[in-house]
Amino acid sequence: MAEVIVKTDQVVKEYRMGNNVVKALNGVNLEIYQGEYLSLMGPSGSGKSTLFNMIGALDRPTKGSVFIDGQNTSGLTTSQIAWLRCHKIGYIFQSYNLLHVMTALENVTLPMIFAGLSVKERNKKGEELLELVGLDDRIYHLPDELSGGQRQRVAVARALANDPNIVLADEPTANLDMIIGREIITLIKRLNQEKNVTVISATHDLKMLDVSDRIVDIRDGVVERIRNRDEIELEVGEVTGH
Ligand SMILES: Nc1ncnc2c1ncn2[C@@H]1O[C@H](COP(=O)(O)OP(=O)(O)OP(=O)(O)O)[C@@H](O)[C@H]1O
Numbered sequence: 001m002a003e004v005i006v007k008t009d010q011v012v013k014e015y016r017m018g019n020n021v022v023k024a025l026n027g028v029n030l031e032i033y034q035g036e037y038l039s040l041m042g043p044s045g046s047g048k049s050t051l052f053n054m055i056g057a058l059d060r061p062t063k064g065s066v067f068i069d070g071q072n073t074s075g076l077t078t079s080q081i082a083w084l085r086c087h088k089i090g091y092i093f094q095s096y097n098l099l100h101v102m103t104a105l106e107n108v109t110l111p112m113i114f115a116g117l118s119v120k121e122r123n124k125k126g127e128e129l130l131e132l133v134g135l136d137d138r139i140y141h142l143p144d145e146l147s148g149g150q151r152q153r154v155a156v157a158r159a160l161a162n163d164p165n166i167v168l169a170d171e172p173t174a175n176l177d178m179i180i181g182r183e184i185i186t187l188i189k190r191l192n193q194e195k196n197v198t199v200i201s202a203t204h205d206l207k208m209l210d211v212s213d214r215i216v217d218i219r220d221g222v223v224e225r226i227r228n229r230d231e232i233e234l235e236v237g238e239v240t241g242h
């Protein structure tokens with residue numbers, strides 16, 4: 001059995017809006033294993049992005065704890081959290097979140113500056129990562145000079161900049177068409193397998209089902225059910241009629 005890389009323990013997240021409190025997460029218990037590809041699914045507003053932010057240490061829970069690599073993140077200082085985000089986790093977002101004045105290579109190598117790599121090391125590694133995602137002929141292009149799918153490939157390469165063991169992807173295919181979305185999923189799955197990186201993806205995209213090791217359905221801020229691969233394959237067969 002693979003080791004548990006992320007664990008959430010009774011995670012509650014409340015957002016205060018004036019006098020109103022929105023309970024986005026209502027006690028989420030989840031264990032995620034090193035190297036697995038896990039998809040978080042659920043209707044809009046069910047709490048997927050909120051959970052993503054908790055697991056990614058981008059925000060803190062109101063109650064409960066998130067453990068990353070056995071470490072309780074609620075006990076960490078701001079600079080320890082920053083270190084964790086830089087070294088252990090890579091992020092991929094729906095809207096790519098690339099810096100527009102920077103080339104593909106500069107976007108990919110930016111997180112390496114925070115990790116303390118030299119210019120030479122950064123450029124070498126950045127070029128390798130862009131080659132890995134099939135963009136070795138676009139390294140000096142600005143994001144505006146790239147297609148949506150190519151931008152997301154740059155974002156995937158950037159997520160791997162500091163060799164994280166967790167990659168978090170929040171709706172990575174939502175802005176892409178069927179075919180390009182499928183290519184991005186295949187790419188993320190390939191990196192999951194080749195680098196044994198843990199992938200946690202929030203998605204509405206049913207194409208994500210057949211690459212996932214497990215699917216976690218979130219509803220109203222709680223885990224509604226967890227399905228593993230065999231159960232998923234059955235349902236994909238039902239959907240596609242194979
Ligand atoms: N910063 C915030 N302030 C106040 N309420 C918020 C905030 N972020 C999210 N919420 C609320 O928390 C709930 C969960 O939102 P969340 O973004 O996690 O949903 P989601 O499952 O990612 O939805 P979608 O599929 O549309 O992306 C929603 O009711 C939302 O309105």
Ligand SMILES: [Mg+2]
Nearest residue numbers: 048049050202
């Ligand atoms: Mg969301």
